[in-house]
Amino acid sequence: MVRTAADTAAMTDFFALHLCNLHLSVTEMNKSPDAQRMEKIVSLCKRRGFIFQSSEIYGGLSGCWDYGPLGVELKRNVKNYWWRVIVHERDDVVGMDGAILTHPEVLKASGHVEGFSDPMVDCRTCKARLRADQVIEKKSGRQCPNCGGRDLTEARPFNLMFQTQMGAAANESSIVYLRPETAQSIFVQFKNIFKNILEVSRKKLPFGIAQIGKAFRNEINPRNFTFRSREFEQMELEYFCRAEEGMKLLDYWLGERLKFYENIGIGRDGLHVKTVSDEERAFYSKGTYDIEFDFPFGRQELEGVAYRTDYDLLQHQKASGKSLDYFDEETKQRFVPHVVEPSAGVDRAVLALICEAYSEDEAPDEKGKMETRIVLRFHPRMAPIKCAVFPLLKNKEHLVAKAKEIVDLLRPHMNVFYDESGAIGRRYRRQDEIGTPFGVTVDFETLGEKGAALRDTVTLRDRDSMKQERILVKDLPGILVSRIT
Numbered sequence: 001m002v003r004t005a006a007d008t009a010a011m012t013d014f015f016a017l018h019l020c021n022l023h024l025s026v027t028e029m030n031k032s033p034d035a036q037r038m039e040k041i042v043s044l045c046k047r048r049g050f051i052f053q054s055s056e057i058y059g060g061l062s063g064c065w066d067y068g069p070l071g072v073e074l075k076r077n078v079k080n081y082w083w084r085v086i087v088h089e090r091d092d093v094v095g096m097d098g099a100i101l102t103h104p105e106v107l108k109a110s111g112h113v114e115g116f117s118d119p120m121v122d123c124r125t126c127k128a129r130l131r132a133d134q135v136i137e138k139k140s141g142r143q144c145p146n147c148g149g150r151d152l153t154e155a156r157p158f159n160l161m162f163q164t165q166m167g168a169a170a171n172e173s174s175i176v177y178l179r180p181e182t183a184q185s186i187f188v189q190f191k192n193i194f195k196n197i198l199e200v201s202r203k204k205l206p207f208g209i210a211q212i213g214k215a216f217r218n219e220i221n222p223r224n225f226t227f228r229s230r231e232f233e234q235m236e237l238e239y240f241c242r243a244e245e246g247m248k249l250l251d252y253w254l255g256e257r258l259k260f261y262e263n264i265g266i267g268r269d270g271l272h273v274k275t276v277s278d279e280e281r282a283f284y285s286k287g288t289y290d291i292e293f294d295f296p297f298g299r300q301e302l303e304g305v306a307y308r309t310d311y312d313l314l315q316h317q318k319a320s321g322k323s324l325d326y327f328d329e330e331t332k333q334r335f336v337p338h339v340v341e342p343s344a345g346v347d348r349a350v351l352a353l354i355c356e357a358y359s360e361d362e363a364p365d366e367k368g369k370m371e372t373r374i375v376l377r378f379h380p381r382m383a384p385i386k387c388a389v390f391p392l393l394k395n396k397e398h399l400v401a402k403a404k405e406i407v408d409l410l411r412p413h414m415n416v417f418y419d420e421s422g423a424i425g426r427r428y429r430r431q432d433e434i435g436t437p438f439g440v441t442v443d444f445e446t447l448g449e450k451g452a453a454l455r456d457t458v459t460l461r462d463r464d465s466m467k468q469e470r471i472l473v474k475d476l477p478g479i480l481v482s483r484i485t
């Protein structure tokens, strides 16, 4: 299996010249506005606890990332929303959670052992290992994007799977793989799931099996922050159908997936659909779309939506000798279903959300002087923290007590943050920078010290407009829940 469309097509000269080497080497790029923006995003992610390089204190593990307190919330929100719209809100999809360690026969049958590879070129001058599509092609010959050297090897296939040994005996027969995609465990459990769940509940084709989980690829050059990692997460749906429904369902799922991205806050303008050409498409696919996003480092794939025909189930049926067919009670037909697969990367969706949300505007500081404000304009549904609660002053016991009461009131409904330190303007800025959409301030009016009319009311501040409204405390949960779901 040769890697398809998205991975091979999108390398522009920009990447080849400036980004080939990186995970965090944006600082080395010519500081174009996009490069500066990316640099600020990477730095914000570290400073505010979204994403750190894995094993950083030991020099970092290339292509691996750790999500900090805010990053993990953001990632969970993406995964939970995907699960909600793909599994919980539908009658025709169930979920599963497969093992990461995978039997070698599974990946032999799927074609990964033989062909899940990228063409790799070595630069003999700087010793860089390059994906063939990173090499700069000039009239005068091929050039290393890293050092400019011209002493390059021919391209040879490099298998991207991580392999390990299972059990105490380390020999050929103990080899297992870390799964390179979540899809295969769905295919090999197709019959079990159908028998146990779908047949009992009298589900018929078309129906889907969904999974969110880790996948591993030994990328030759992990790059663009988390965009191309060696350990990452996928959200995959295998939607089984009849052959004659395949092309129609491919378009249906493209539409659904575009809606998903819009609903998590990615504007339609920044999303692009690429119809993968016959030459670029996997040989078994009858149609594939890539959903792409305008990252600061260029237009790149977020998700693939592919009509994979009956290739996968047939391969596993042949290799295992176990029937993976479906019997239609109504028509009395027995056949191996076809499948349409929307396959999304969690880390790419998270990175797209951060890139989309990052913005700078002007706002007055405490003394009324305008200053630059950094804001992550996350959709409230995705924001890691939904509401921050501030007592106006931390040394006024009653303000603090009331603010903590409000935290307790909101906590069962959402992720809330309590902050009492520093001037109120500074506290707002800190929340703006991490994308908290709402801020509640408890002041002397709340305590009734400025008259009975405003007792038990608070100010509710909107992150984007910075406007404040006065709200009854008892109405807060309802108002906020309606704005974050």
Ligand code: GAP
Residues within 6 Å of the ligand: 006, 180, 181, 182, 183, 217, 219, 226, 227, 228, 229, 230, 232, 233, 234, 236, 301, 302, 303, 304, 341, 343, 344, 345, 346, 347, 348
């Ligand atoms: N089952 C089909 C499949 O795995 P893919 O295009 O290789 O197809 C699907 O991967 C999605 O997984 C991609 O669109 C991307 O979002 C994500 N993905 C793939 N490789 C990745 C990597 N090295 N780092 C981060 N995300 C990756």
